[in-house]
Amino acid sequence: MKITNLLNSSSEWLKGDGGCNRIVISTRIRLARNIAKTPFPGWAKKAERERILGIVQPAVASMTEMSHAIINDSMEHFSPLEKQVLVEQHLISREHAAKNAGSGLVVNKPRTLSVMINEEDHLRIQAIKSGQQLSKLWRMVEKIDEELETKLDFAFSPQIGYLTACPTNVGTGMRASVMMHLPGLVLSDQITQIIKAVNRIGLAVRGLYGEGTEALGNLFQVSNQITLGESEAQILERLTKVINQIIEHEENARQRMLQDKARMVADQVGRAYGVMMHSYSITSKEVLNLLSLLRLGVDLGMLPEDYRVIIDELFIRTQPAHLQKDFDRKLTTEERDGLRSDLLRQKLKFIPVPNTKGLVEGFASDDEVADRAGKEPPKPAMRDDDEDEEIEDDED
């Protein structure tokens, strides 16, 4: 089963390097490309799709970048579970997971580059890296695109650019997206306002798994909407500017929270810690939100920096398909929720209690609280029911 090795180590884009990794989790750029004078996959007959696959897949696999490809296969060779693992690792789209014979996938060894063949377009070339790496990633994608253009005849119009199955991709065929972790803007109720502002300037904000998905774990994907009438460089420049602005807003929101609502922050991080350490059943959605708060705890110095990579890895490892692949069997929802909590408790066994020293301003001195609670370890209160009964007995 070729996919097993996807689980043995983390994807490179999860390693936590790259710029601004406190707030930007990962950057992705994908290009939509199609073979000239050939029907798009959605309109093509099966034989036609298979012919295209037969041309495109070897061309992709033969690139230098793909020399030790971890995956080079047709989609019908993956089980539904394996496809779900690929979705959870952001290596294929949910749409591509529904494809079978006639569609293919090639992924390079470090899992930074994946090419979907016969998804909505003949080629969807995707590069992904951790942190804010838009320029680096663009250079990588551009090189791949140029190399492929020497081997394949892409459908291109001098007037409008690359032709694509869906008009929203026509032109550059490029979608650049940045996955941001924005708990500060969420906790301070500024996120809706930010999303609106970003939408107004032609950028989209989406949830963890792209279009139409919920923004779980305070994770948001910011991407360009427009592909026509602007060059790739212009689009990336604008996106970079906006990302930088959002980072600034997020940093400000966190600063203000630490100044004005430190107790609320400590409470959120503390509760997330408490629940993860002591629950025995937990859904994948809840875990995303709790991990998000632990990650914020690391950012704010309440938890050791060492745990950032572990937390980032858990974002993926706790997802349903990964969990099943991890335990190498099909699991019911109940079993998944149980094993997920077991895995979390085990993984976070050595994580220290979030440090709130100097963070939480007391409404009373520690001494006063200790005094009210009783300074000694709590002992059961003396019961004097025996005494009472004795008196009553006397009366009888």
Next chain:
Amino acid sequence: MKITNLLNSSSEWLKGDGGCNRIVISTRIRLARNIAKTPFPGWAKKAERERILGIVQPAVASMTEMSHAIINDSMEHFSPLEKQVLVEQHLISREHAAKNAGSGLVVNKPRTLSVMINEEDHLRIQAIKSGQQLSKLWRMVEKIDEELETKLDFAFSPQIGYLTACPTNVGTGMRASVMMHLPGLVLSDQITQIIKAVNRIGLAVRGLYGEGTEALGNLFQVSNQITLGESEAQILERLTKVINQIIEHEENARQRMLQDKARMVADQVGRAYGVMMHSYSITSKEVLNLLSLLRLGVDLGMLPEDYRVIIDELFIRTQPAHLQKDFDRKLTTEERDGLRSDLLRQKLKFIPVPNTKGLVEGFASDDEVADRAGKEPPKPAMRDDDEDEEIEDDED
């Protein structure tokens, strides 16, 4: 301030003695009595009410049972906060807390007996004890009633019994209620059905603070509705039977949960523990629900029995007025929620992690989970930048 000593020690009814104290928290019986040929408090002029108070209060205070009364005062001498403390200790009704000059209160030393004067009726005699003590309590109340009848002329009709301001109390004037802790029936979704069945046989089920209040903390008060046409003995016999049936249902529900849903139980108790130990802000309502789950943990042997009394005490100590009396100042909601969490963390500092050994059936062996998580304490994945830094240090 007479009321301060109410906070220095727990009420006797919180001491956790009495029968069936795993499920029955406390028992209360109250009698409504009125002075013959005198308008009820709601119809009486102020002067008339004060005249009645002047007759009733000394009569009550002079009883043997009240010989070392902890409270013997007129309602206008209590601050709103003090009145709230009395409500939270179940010593007066919320209605009586709204009263001022012309209404009075006498409470005996162990706080098992309180007499409200000029609440809805001229006298509301209330006895409260922990656990299921209906018969014992009835003997106590009967004795008080007989003693008072030698001093006061109660409005009584040979046809219908004691006359009261509200027709729902006419007859015996007695309301007997039992506070039950029913997390098993709540968690197994049987509580609505039980409430309906109990209602059908003329008993009422209410929340923590009586009529019209929410059933927080899985606490329910079961009491008689009917006061007319049945003797006190008949009412108490029927109530006792029903209480015993509910106890049986609750025990069964817990047994079944332990058999079929042990992980769910462990999860609920564990989460309650985790949140209480690590939160920095917590509302009084949330605390009731969390304490309820910890109490269930004690019942099921997951937490030491010694903590039952501490938990029961916290049910009252964490309520808003008690908290403010504890810290001896007026507190905003934000301050209360903060201090409540500080007090809880301090109080429960030594409570062990809920023991789930032998309770939670694994979906995978412990070894397998440990294997998936990595047997060693998690170490940060090697980062390239770390290496860089070490090399830099060497160079220095």
